[in-house]
Amino acid sequence: MAEKAVLLDLSKCMACRGCQVACKQWNDLPAEKTTFFGGPGYQNPKDLSPQTWTLVKFFEKKENGSLIWAFRKHQCLHCSDAACIAACPVTPKAMTRDKETGIVYVDESRCIGCGACVEYCPFGVPHVDEKDEKSKKCTFCIDRIQEGLEPACVKTCPSGALIFGDRDEMLKKAKAIAKKLKMAGRNPYIYGIKELKGLHKIYVLPEGLDFYDLPKSPKVPEDIGLLEGLLKPISVATLTAAAVGLAIGYLKTVRQEQVAEKEKEKC
Template identity: 45%
Template sequence: SGKSFFVDLTLCTACRGCQVACKQWKKLPAEKTVNWGSYQNPRDLSSKTIRLVRFAETEAGGMLRWLFFPEQCRHCVYPPCADVNENPASVIHDEATGAVVYTDHTAKEKADTLRNNCPYDIPRTDPDTGVVSKCDMCIDRVRAGMLPACVKACPTGTMNFGDRSEMLELAEKRLAEVKKQYPEAMLIDPDMVRVIYLAAFPPESYYEYMEADASGVKPGPLTRKQLLAKLGSPIK
């Protein structure tokens, strides 16, 4: 139940329409950027860039490829970041949609607690206010019956949004089609998250934290194994 995204990465052209639409709807300022030798811009997520189209130039499927990964909070079904806070009002887990929403109370949490407990390395702290930010599923729009801004803006059909059962069905259908061309294709953590990516190649070709159990070990109070155990078990 609740809502989910289905993101078909085989259709993404890295036009960045979704990244711009997210900034516009959330009224987030542009960031000063520098050329760091990639088309990806800016270089990382931040409190001002909560959606980022990542670029990877890598060998995948036997040839050099450019892979695109529009990244956002996955709205985990059992969000480990909601489970670690001093103040329960810091993170709201909305029952109707499943959206995981951060509030201004996050400013009072210990530095980087939320980020260290996210298996996808999503939350970012505003250096001036201490408030921790990430995608909130455009919950204001969704409650009003509209699509999230990034989904509305996507011209290629990469971004889809709707009832979770419909999105899971669409994801399985597309996976079966895409596998004919890309035998390594897979859905990324579909049972654990509400942003379900269809990747044509193994997740580490796109980005180290695309999948929760990718090999990279992230510093933090919990080991990756503990995080995974949390992802798979309901919050008390």
């Protein structure tokens, strides 16, 4: 099977949130009790969670006196250079990749719920479920892909904003869509060609990159290597979520101190 991708043509998204419902339905995820969130994004629920693996976010800006309103479906981007996999401390890794398709998924039988993937993902995607202490996120519907089906969100999208196929084909389509948008006077950006060595969820952002809440140059954090070093003395059999949590906490403090030091030097 070739490398796969979902193309998200946001110029066609109408924020119906059918994808959100389809994801819940296929993955048997319960609804969440939510309250209206009036901050940036305005979406409901506010963020991804162990029960919500995809979410449509809302954005607005005023331009030349008129209001521009745009939407972005958020979920795991299935990065080629995935910080979550690099950070996952168990052996073999619980956060892993299907080599053929490029899909990143959690093998729950190995997951210890330590949250290293949560801490290091540059997009805030995975969340550890308190009930079973396993990391949860979009699986790219790998169970459907293996049966020759498309992901549930793609199947349900009524506007054609989500397209599934071989990654090479999706990149070609993304470029063609961006070209058309440019000719129509829009300012499109394709997110996922080079970011983290290539994503398997590729966005065509019709309003340009700055308008949305995606990081401009996402990176695998440098101190992942230090985390590995700190955990090395602990044997695979005795590694616990608490030990990983302590190591992450220590590295966070070091990072904060370094930032404070730099700020001091500036003054």
